[in-house]
Amino acid sequence: MTPVAAKHPRDSKKPLKWSRAFLLKLELRSHPALLCVIRGALGPLMEMLEFSEEHGREIIRAVDEAVANIMRHSYHGCLDQPIEVYCNRLHRQSNGQTEQAIEILLFDCGPAVDTTKLCARPLDEVRPGGLGLHIIRGSMDTVEYKRAGRLNRLRLVKYVRRCKSEGGSNEEKPS
Amino acid sequence: MKISTRQIKTATILDVSGNIDMSNSTEVRKALLHEIRGQKATRVVVNLSAVNYIDSSGVASLVEGLKASRDLGSRLVLFGLNDSARELLKISRLLKLFEVYDDETQAMASLAPSV
Numbered sequence: 001m002t003p004v005a006a007k008h009p010r011d012s013k014k015p016l017k018w019s020r021a022f023l024l025k026l027e028l029r030s031h032p033a034l035l036c037v038i039r040g041a042l043g044p045l046m047e048m049l050e051f052s053e054e055h056g057r058e059i060i061r062a063v064d065e066a067v068a069n070i071m072r073h074s075y076h077g078c079l080d081q082p083i084e085v086y087c088n089r090l091h092r093q094s095n096g097q098t099e100q101a102i103e104i105l106l107f108d109c110g111p112a113v114d115t116t117k118l119c120a121r122p123l124d125e126v127r128p129g130g131l132g133l134h135i136i137r138g139s140m141d142t143v144e145y146k147r148a149g150r151l152n153r154l155r156l157v158k159y160v161r162r163c164k165s166e167g168g169s170n171e172e173k174p175s
Numbered sequence: 176m177k178i179s180t181r182q183i184k185t186a187t188i189l190d191v192s193g194n195i196d197m198s199n200s201t202e203v204r205k206a207l208l209h210e211i212r213g214q215k216a217t218r219v220v221v222n223l224s225a226v227n228y229i230d231s232s233g234v235a236s237l238v239e240g241l242k243a244s245r246d247l248g249s250r251l252v253l254f255g256l257n258d259s260a261r262e263l264l265k266i267s268r269l270l271k272l273f274e275v276y277d278d279e280t281q282a283m284a285s286l287a288p289s290v
Binding site: 032033035036039053054057058061064065068071072131132134135138139 | 194196197198228230231232234235258259262263266267
């Protein structure tokens with residue numbers, strides 16, 4: 001896996017390079033009963049990273065929906081296919097402030113995703129299903145799909161907060 | 176996840192507990208449709224106060240129940256949603272679609288004239 005510098009959506013000029021710290025890797029099979037295991041692992045991680053409860057829930061929800069989508073659409077319900085989830089902490093210094101984010105990378109070995117079909121359905125249609133992608137996009141700041149060799153890679157990023165480097169108080173960064 | 180059913184006058188209450196996700200949301204769907212279509216329940220109340228987590232497939236099951244109840248002219252009412260469930264319905268723009276109450280007393284009161 002080659003680290004990729006993430007560009008903050010609000011930075012229109014020079015993007016500063018993010019540094020990445022590896023936190024957690026989960027390898028699992030594509031069995032829906034394992035979804036609760038992923039959620040269970042991510043909960044304490046969000047707490048450790050000092051996300052607000054609401055932001056923590058958003059991230060867990062996005063990952064849960066993303067993994068469920070892999071199980072459903074990439075592996076078509078096959079229960080024994082591999083899925084990998086990597087969690088990294090991203091941070092960078094910008095004008096004396098530290099910006100932090102969490103990056104979650106999800107890999108699966110299913111066929112390449114037709115990106116033209118990666119569109120959430122209109123929400124004014126009252127019908128069951130098709131909400132997963134909308135929920136993922138609504139919960140995360142960055143959602144990127146990429147075909148990486150023979151793997152599908154979904155990259156999710158959520159920016160955490162901006163705090164003063166020199167003993168300043170934490171300031172919640174809107175996301 | 177567990178689902179049990181009880182009757183209070185003419186209202187059927189489904190008590191759901193645990194997590195509702197892709198692994199078991201079809202059970203919620205079946206239970207709801209069984210009451211609405213099979214048992215012809217005219218007032219179905221879903222108690223989600225013991226549900227820790229619900230995902231989009233769980234919400235889809237509730238939407239299916241809501242559509243079935245509308246088709247048959249019955250009512251589907253939810254109560255006891257935690258923050259996570261409320262946020263999910265909100266982000267899906269479905270919160271206003273459902274009749275949602277804080278607790279069972281409020282939910283039953285909403286049905287009071289007809290229960």
